[in-house]
Amino acid sequence: MLFTSFDFIIFITLLFVMYYTVPKKYQWKLLLAFSYIFYFIAGPKFLFYILLTTGSTYVSGIKIGKLYEDQSLYLKANKELSREEKKAFKAKVKKRAWKWILGCLLLNFGILFFIKYINFTIANINWFIDRLNDRETLSFIDIALPLGISFYTFQTMGYIIDVYRGKYPPEKNFGKLALFVSFFPQLIQGPISRFDDLAKTLFRENSFNYNEFSFGLQRILWGYFKKLVIADRILVAVQTLIGDTAMYDGAYVFVLMVFYTVQLYCDFTGGIDITIGIAQILGIKVQENFIRPAFSKNIAEFWRRWHISLGTWFKEYLFYPLSIWKPMLNFSRFARSKFGDSIGKKLPVFLSAFVVWFITGAWHGASWNFIVWGLLNYIFLMGSEELKPFYSWFHSKFDVQGTLGFKLFQIARTNLLVSSIRLLDCYRDVPGTFKMVGSFFTKNNFNIFVDGSLLEIGLTSADYWVITGGLLLVLVVALIGRKGSVRELMAAKPVIVRRTAFYLLIMSILIFGAYGVGYESSQFIYNQF
Amino acid sequence: MKKIISIFLTIAVGLGGFFSVQRLLVPKYTKGIVEGTLIEEYYPEAKNHDVIIIGDCEVYENISPITMWEEYGITSFIRGSAQQLIWQSYYLLEETLKYEKPEVVVFNVLALKYDQPQKEEYNRLTLDGMKFSATKLKAVNASMMPDENVLSYIFPLFRYHSRWSEVNSEDFENFFGKRQMFHNGYYMRADVKPVETVPSGRILPDYDFGDNAYKYLNMMVELCEENDIELVLIKAPSLYPYWYDEWEQQMEDYSRKKGLKYINYLELVDEIDLDFAVDTYDAGLHLNVTGAEKVAMHLGKVLSEEFDIEDRRSNQQIAAIWEKKVEFYNEMKKNQYEELEQYGYIKSLKGE
Numbered sequence: 002m003l004f005t006s007f008d009f010i011i012f013i014t015l016l017f018v019m020y021y022t023v024p025k026k027y028q029w030k031l032l033l034a035f036s037y038i039f040y041f042i043a044g045p046k047f048l049f050y051i052l053l054t055t056g057s058t059y060v061s062g063i064k065i066g067k068l069y070e071d072q073s074l075y076l077k078a079n080k081e082l083s084r085e086e087k088k089a090f091k092a093k094v095k096k097r098a099w100k101w102i103l104g105c106l107l108l109n110f111g112i113l114f115f116i117k118y119i120n121f122t123i124a125n126i127n128w129f130i131d132r133l134n135d136r137e138t139l140s141f142i143d144i145a146l147p148l149g150i151s152f153y154t155f156q157t158m159g160y161i162i163d164v165y166r167g168k169y170p171p172e173k174n175f176g177k178l179a180l181f182v183s184f185f186p187q188l189i190q191g192p193i194s195r196f197d198d199l200a201k202t203l204f205r206e207n208s209f210n211y212n213e214f215s216f217g218l219q220r221i222l223w224g225y226f227k228k229l230v231i232a233d234r235i236l237v238a239v240q241t242l243i244g245d246t247a248m249y250d251g252a253y254v255f256v257l258m259v260f261y262t263v264q265l266y267c268d269f270t271g272g273i274d275i276t277i278g279i280a281q282i283l284g285i286k287v288q289e290n291f292i293r294p295a296f297s298k299n300i301a302e303f304w305r306r307w308h309i310s311l312g313t314w315f316k317e318y319l320f321y322p323l324s325i326w327k328p329m330l331n332f333s334r335f336a337r338s339k340f341g342d343s344i345g346k347k348l349p350v351f352l353s354a355f356v357v358w359f360i361t362g363a364w365h366g367a368s369w370n371f372i373v374w375g376l377l378n379y380i381f382l383m384g385s386e387e388l389k390p391f392y393s394w395f396h397s398k399f400d401v402q403g404t405l406g407f408k409l410f411q412i413a414r415t416n417l418l419v420s421s422i423r424l425l426d427c428y429r430d431v432p433g434t435f436k437m438v439g440s441f442f443t444k445n446n447f448n449i450f451v452d453g454s455l456l457e458i459g460l461t462s463a464d465y466w467v468i469t470g471g472l473l474l475v476l477v478v479a480l481i482g483r484k485g486s487v488r489e490l491m492a493a494k495p496v497i498v499r500r501t502a503f504y505l506l507i508m509s510i511l512i513f514g515a516y517g518v519g520y521e522s523s524q525f526i527y528n529q530f
Numbered sequence: 531m532k533k534i535i536s537i538f539l540t541i542a543v544g545l546g547g548f549f550s551v552q553r554l555l556v557p558k559y560t561k562g563i564v565e566g567t568l569i570e571e572y573y574p575e576a577k578n579h580d581v582i583i584i585g586d587c588e589v590y591e592n593i594s595p596i597t598m599w600e601e602y603g604i605t606s607f608i609r610g611s612a613q614q615l616i617w618q619s620y621y622l623l624e625e626t627l628k629y630e631k632p633e634v635v636v637f638n639v640l641a642l643k644y645d646q647p648q649k650e651e652y653n654r655l656t657l658d659g660m661k662f663s664a665t666k667l668k669a670v671n672a673s674m675m676p677d678e679n680v681l682s683y684i685f686p687l688f689r690y691h692s693r694w695s696e697v698n699s700e701d702f703e704n705f706f707g708k709r710q711m712f713h714n715g716y717y718m719r720a721d722v723k724p725v726e727t728v729p730s731g732r733i734l735p736d737y738d739f740g741d742n743a744y745k746y747l748n749m750m751v752e753l754c755e756e757n758d759i760e761l762v763l764i765k766a767p768s769l770y771p772y773w774y775d776e777w778e779q780q781m782e783d784y785s786r787k788k789g790l791k792y793i794n795y796l797e798l799v800d801e802i803d804l805d806f807a808v809d810t811y812d813a814g815l816h817l818n819v820t821g822a823e824k825v826a827m828h829l830g831k832v833l834s835e836e837f838d839i840e841d842r843r844s845n846q847q848i849a850a851i852w853e854k855k856v857e858f859y860n861e862m863k864k865n866q867y868e869e870l871e872q873y874g875y876i877k878s879l880k881g882e
Contacts, residue, residue: 007679463695500540504547512551512691517682518650519692
């Protein structure tokens with residue numbers, strides 16, 4: 002069910018009415034039922050996977066929790082034990098808990114790997130087989146990707162790791178855990194919530210709150226505005242430019258880079274706005290996933306502002322554990338002894354970051370273009386880290402830091418870097434992407450910007466006006482948002498201003514939105530991940 | 531109290547804005563493709579017709595109700611639109627019967643060739659003009675293509691929102707209402723394009739009309755029986771779309787079985803003196819006004835003689851209404867001939 006379909010709007014309306022009508026103790030059960038209906042509509046056979054993940058995580062969580070409970074009881078009952086004895090007992094319990102978590106991680110990441118990456122793996126094996134002139138290549142497996150599998154697997158594994166770490170006790174109610182895993186607004190494209198964060202409002206009894214409803218509705222509308230008015234309108238041109246690389250090379254590559262950046266930004270942030278808004282009208286708080294990423298002054302800052310929940314997940318559950326992993330510490334010691342303190346300290350970080358960015362790339366899609374994209378991010382990040390002395394030298398010579406001009410330069414540079422490597426996502430072919438980027442420098446067709454060629458890629462001049470107007474509005478809202486909540490600011494305005502703005506927003510979506518007959522219904526881009 | 535007024539005003543302004551924008555953006559069909567206006571012209575009419583004619587372009591371009599009035603005093607109205615599918619005809623009839631009970635319903639059988647919804651654009655031409663009702667929803671439900679949504683028929687803004695960049699003077703001029711364009715559902719064309727060749731029908735894999743089409747024909751028969759209305763089936767004298775012998779046989783068998791009058795005007799071309807060198811405006815697909823008058827002459831005769839439709843010309847009240855219709859009809863015919871004389875084409879139809 003597309004978020005942008007009439008069916009979905011009816012679905013949400015029905016849920017909303019029922020949610021505040023049923024006795025409060027049934028609210029979370031209703032949410033669970035609706036989440037599973039949503040998932041069932043996406044594909045009944047996918048229910049098996051999400052139930053398997055939920056079930057295995059539930060059992061592992063309960064087992065780990067029981068071990069910790071028993072440990073606590075045992076230690077309370079045996080206070081006379083020495084420190085060493087206690088430590089030894091805890092280590093024994095941890096070892097048993099480790100078996101459960103390991104099994105759970107292997108099973109669930111195994112499912113994800115098999116479904117999402119098996120054909121990619123086969124393709125790579127076949128590539129080697131071809132090179133060996135062996136004609137017996139492996140056959141591909143016909144398997145469909147369950148809705149939101151990357152999101153719910155990561156979210157669930159985050160939960161079980163936290164339980165293992167003892168951050169919070171396991172959820173004993175299977176239904177509640179099932180709701181945490183399947184909560185439908187965030188199932189399609191995240192954010193990847195943490196259990197302790199989401200559970201606070203997801204399972205509580207929520208009363209209708211007009212302000213929350215109003216803010217939530219505004220957030221939903223703002224999401225629809227970005228998705229339907231901008232992202233889905235520009236989508237036609239993006240598809241045209243990707244669809245014929247022989248025709249649309251040179252300067253068109255730059256156009257595609259800009260258009261895809263606009264589309265992805267409005268699509269993804271719009272989708273998250275809808276998710277957060279839906280949750281909010283139900284009294285549930287879902288974490289923010291973006292903080293005006295387009296204003297980032299460097300790549301590291303960009304990744305702290307863009308898809309925050311994914312970055313946080315990798316940092317907490319992969320980067321840090323990897324950095325303090327025993328073999329990594331040994332490697333660090335080895336590197337220091339061989340290459341000196343400076344390089345020796347950096348090498349483990351570089352290695353951990355490499356692994357994280359390789360997996361980040363692969364998380365986005367089972368193909369080399371995503372992996373290369375991840376690794377280019379890695380190179381930019383590590384490169385900027387290594388260039389810090391140069392930056393210091395530069396700023397000591399030129400007093401530009403803090404000036405508006407330099408800030409704008411930094412923002413433009415960051416966006417250019419981030420956008421340029423996203424072309425890998427567009428062309429989905431690593432050598433092809435580099436060839437297309439190369440054509441920008443070799444093919445002199447910059448006249449397309451003035452000879453009307455840009456009106457022949459699926460967009461009329463009216464479309465350009467709508468997109469430009471929409472982006473200006475997005476920019477203004479983002480600029481205002483730096484000083485505080487735009488919705489709270491609006492709430493302080495006279496009623497006539499608020500209502501007018503509200504109606505204008507609705508009417509602009511209804512009129513300028515790319516939906517209905519004549520427009521291709523488009524799923525959110527991050528849905529495919 | 532203040533809050534209630536504020537809420538009321540907010541809702542009123544919102545709805546007012548929504549419906550105003552919707553009214554502005556829906557196509558007005560007063561220039562070019564004018565067929566989209568056919569269905570809605572029925573509602574302001576006095577609902578006292580003796581005969582209701584339903585079907586596709588083979589009725590609204592091939593039969594002149596004004597001629598039937600002038601010659602036989604029959605009051606009739608055509609409820610037809612472009613590629614009007616049989617279920618749309620059925621539901622239009624169902625809707626019509628809520629307003630009035632005619633003596634006879636005439637249905638053109640070409641629509642039986644379609645067993646499933648065909649094209650969203652044609653659906654719109656017929657259904658957008660219907661007033662909102664449960665019958666309309668049933669018609670929409672029966673007609674929708676897979677990518678269509680019923681909500682866009684209830685709120686056409688969802689369908690036509692992208693017209694914002696095409697809004698022109700036609701939309702503003704017709705914002706509050708449209709001028710009358712048709713003659714009791716008849717679309718007048720005075721121009722001539724003679725038939726030169728008649729292409730033969732291509733071979734079909736199956737000549738049987740579909741079950742769905744028959745289902746609605748049966749429903750139409752039952753609806754007429756329930757309302758004590760005579761149903762007459764006709765095949766208008768259009769040379770193509772090709773009318774196959776196998777189709778003809780099915781209609782003959784069906785009408786015989788159901789005891790219905792069936793007239794195939796393709797077989798009466800000589801009898802009604804139809805000349806495809808002068809009586810068609812598009813080389814045989816549809817008749818022009820002279821052709822439509824010839825068909826109306828014959829159909830009127832059949833209706834008055836075989837179905838005893840009363841001659842209403844002596845009823846002063848009705849005659850006064852129809853006098854204006856005749857005047858409008860003659861005026862338009864005269865104008866079209868003048869335009870043909872002067873420009874070689876009917877300028878007013880192009881909205882020039």
